[in-house]
Amino acid sequence: xxxxxxxxxxxxxxxxxxxxxxxxxxxxxxxxxxxxxxxxxxxxxxxxxxxxxxxxxxxxxxxxxxxxxxxxxxxxxxxxxxxxxxxxxxxxxxxxxxxxxxxxxxxxxxxxxxxxxxxxxxxxxxxxxxxxxxxxxxxxxxxxxxxxxxxxxxxxxxxxxxxxxxxxxxxxxxxxxxxxxxxxxxxxxxxxxxxxxxxxxxxxxxxxxxxxxxxxxxxxxxxxxxxxxxxxxxxxxxxxxxxxxxxxxxxx
Amino acid sequence: xxxxxxxxxxxxxxxxxxxxxxxxxxxxxxxxxxxxxxxxxxxxxxxxxxxxxxxxxxxxxxxxxxxxxxxxxxxxxxxxxxxxxxxxxxxxxxxxxxxxxxxxxxxxxxxxxxxxxxxxxxxxxxxxxxxxxxxxxxxxxxxxxxxxxxxxxxxxxxxxxxxxxxxxxxxxxxxxxxxxxxxxxxxxxxxxxxxxxxxxxxxxxxxxxxxxxxxxxxxxxxxxxxxxxxxxxxxxxxxxxxx
Ligand SMILES: Nc1ncnc2c1ncn2[C@@H]1O[C@H](COP(=O)(O)OP(=O)(O)OP(=O)(O)O)[C@@H](O)[C@H]1O
Ligand SMILES: [Mg+2]
Numbered sequence: 203x204x205x206x207x208x209x210x211x212x213x214x215x216x217x218x219x220x221x222x223x224x225x226x227x228x229x230x231x232x233x234x235x236x237x238x239x240x241x242x243x244x245x246x247x248x249x250x251x252x253x254x255x256x257x258x259x260x261x262x263x264x265x266x267x268x269x270x271x272x273x274x275x276x277x278x279x280x281x282x283x284x285x286x287x288x289x290x291x292x293x294x295x296x297x298x299x300x301x302x303x304x305x306x307x308x309x310x311x312x313x314x315x316x317x318x319x320x321x322x323x324x325x326x327x328x329x330x331x332x333x334x335x336x337x338x339x340x341x342x343x344x345x346x347x348x349x350x351x352x353x354x355x356x357x358x359x360x361x362x363x364x365x366x367x368x369x370x371x372x373x374x375x376x377x378x379x380x381x382x383x384x385x386x387x388x389x390x391x392x393x394x395x396x397x398x399x400x401x402x403x404x405x406x407x408x409x410x411x412x413x414x415x416x417x418x419x420x421x422x423x424x425x426x427x428x429x430x431x432x433x434x435x436x437x438x439x440x441x442x443x444x445x446x447x448x449x450x451x452x453x454x
Numbered sequence: 455x456x457x458x459x460x461x462x463x464x465x466x467x468x469x470x471x472x473x474x475x476x477x478x479x480x481x482x483x484x485x486x487x488x489x490x491x492x493x494x495x496x497x498x499x500x501x502x503x504x505x506x507x508x509x510x511x512x513x514x515x516x517x518x519x520x521x522x523x524x525x526x527x528x529x530x531x532x533x534x535x536x537x538x539x540x541x542x543x544x545x546x547x548x549x550x551x552x553x554x555x556x557x558x559x560x561x562x563x564x565x566x567x568x569x570x571x572x573x574x575x576x577x578x579x580x581x582x583x584x585x586x587x588x589x590x591x592x593x594x595x596x597x598x599x600x601x602x603x604x605x606x607x608x609x610x611x612x613x614x615x616x617x618x619x620x621x622x623x624x625x626x627x628x629x630x631x632x633x634x635x636x637x638x639x640x641x642x643x644x645x646x647x648x649x650x651x652x653x654x655x656x657x658x659x660x661x662x663x664x665x666x667x668x669x670x671x672x673x674x675x676x677x678x679x680x681x682x683x684x685x686x687x688x689x690x691x692x693x694x695x696x697x
Contacts, residue, residue: 261595285602288598299592301596303615312610361596365601
């Protein structure tokens with residue numbers, strides 16, 4: 203189950219450092235995700251989880267370290283080559299970030315037209331399929347403001363999937379949602395995992411991390427403090443700080 | 455009271471000079487629309503230069519900042535005088551700039567359009583900039599994470615949202631521009647105020663100017679209502695969305 207060694211890594215992060223001015227947010231992070239594997243990242247607020255994901259598709263500049271996609275370094279790519287890599291790495295955000303001036307369908311169709319150069323008709327046909335896949339065919343023509351948070355997040359997932367990404371990054375995608383809406387989104391993610399999508403998931407949903415992940419990373423103060431199979435990490439963490447964190451989130 | 459009415463609302467003066475004032479107003483409308491359209495484009499160009507984050511375009515950004523500061527900071531009348539008084543004598547400029555006689559209009563007409571565009575381009579650039587900066591960062595990030603280039607994200611995601619939010623202030627500035635066209639008369643363009651003033655000089659009566667004022671109001675008042683309505687709708691949508 204361990205992500206190191208067994209099989210080729212789809213995504214590998216090696217010795218990653220990130221500073222915001224004086225603040226050293228990532229202090230040498232190593233992660234490796236096999237093709238088709240799901241790796242969850244848990245940890246206290248401010249430990250650098252979002253920053254880690256944002257560095258992977260270079261929404262943040264990287265100070266040191268390397269990121270490999272299919273074992274090819276992508277750390278120093280720029281311009282069109284970087285855009286190309288971003289297509290291969292889908293990202294879903296905590297606050298959805300849907301385009302508010304466009305309908306659900308157009309949100310999914312826009313990148314198909316702009317990035318993949320599809321015709322409007324083809325893009326909308328494909329967008330409709332994707333919305334169906336996340337259970338939102340009926341909402342295709344609604345603006346985001348008329349959708350619930352859970353529906354918006356599923357549109358955002360469909361939009362990311364439109365680029366046929368090889369890896370998906372999820373940054374606490376359910377933590378802005380009302381509790382009763384979380385399940386729908388998690389179900390979509392479970393489906394994706396079952397279909398063999400490679401996923402790096404930052405989450406506060408411990409049951410999801412436990413059930414779906416191949417590996418769980420516990421981050422604290424900018425390093426991976428502990429890593430392991432969910433069965434071990436959740437039941438018998440080796441580190442005191444992991445234990446304290448789990449105590450707090452599992453028995454609030 | 456009668457003197458007041460006679461000075462400002464003399465129907466004979468209004469009737470006799472209606473055509474002349476209307477012709478002047480037509481020039482006012484033309485100047486407003488042409489300079490307005492050019493300012494919309496020029497302001498957007500300036501705003502894009504002003505907001506670029508690209509290091510290679512830094513000089514452009516600095517120039518845009520300088521330009522905007524200068525032309526927001528000096529009176530339009532000064533720009534009108536600077537342009538019309540000296541452009542014709544700068545011999546190395548091409549003739550169409552020194553003495554523009556395009557589409558059968560005299561050079562002063564185009565100097566007026568140029569002055570208005572130069573000044574209002576700077577105003578509108580700041581309006582656009584506010585709109586661009588009001589679009590949340592997450593929008594660009596979502597677009598980029600899908601593989602859109604910086605320019606695609608700008609064009610398909612940021613600008614459509616920015617422009618939508620700045621329609622009311624843009625209309626406000628259009629009203630201001632329309633009123634400011636009256637400054638162009640100092641270089642000899644006979645727009646509505648100049649037309650009214652000529653009548654005033656001949657008749658010692660201001661009723662033609664009153665007529666000009668009414669013509670202005672027929673355009674500016676509905677525009678102001680549209681601005682109000684759009685601002686209200688925007689606020690309602692915002693509070694509805696948060697509720
Ligand atoms: N753009 C930025 N500029 C400066 N500091 C930042 C920036 N983004 C993040 N930080 C800081 O970096 C640290 C790590 O932030 P990050 O968002 O990665 O944490 P996180 O683990 O995702 O936390 P949370 O669980 O609250 O989302 C925090 O101290 C945060 O304040
Ligand atoms: Mg975070």
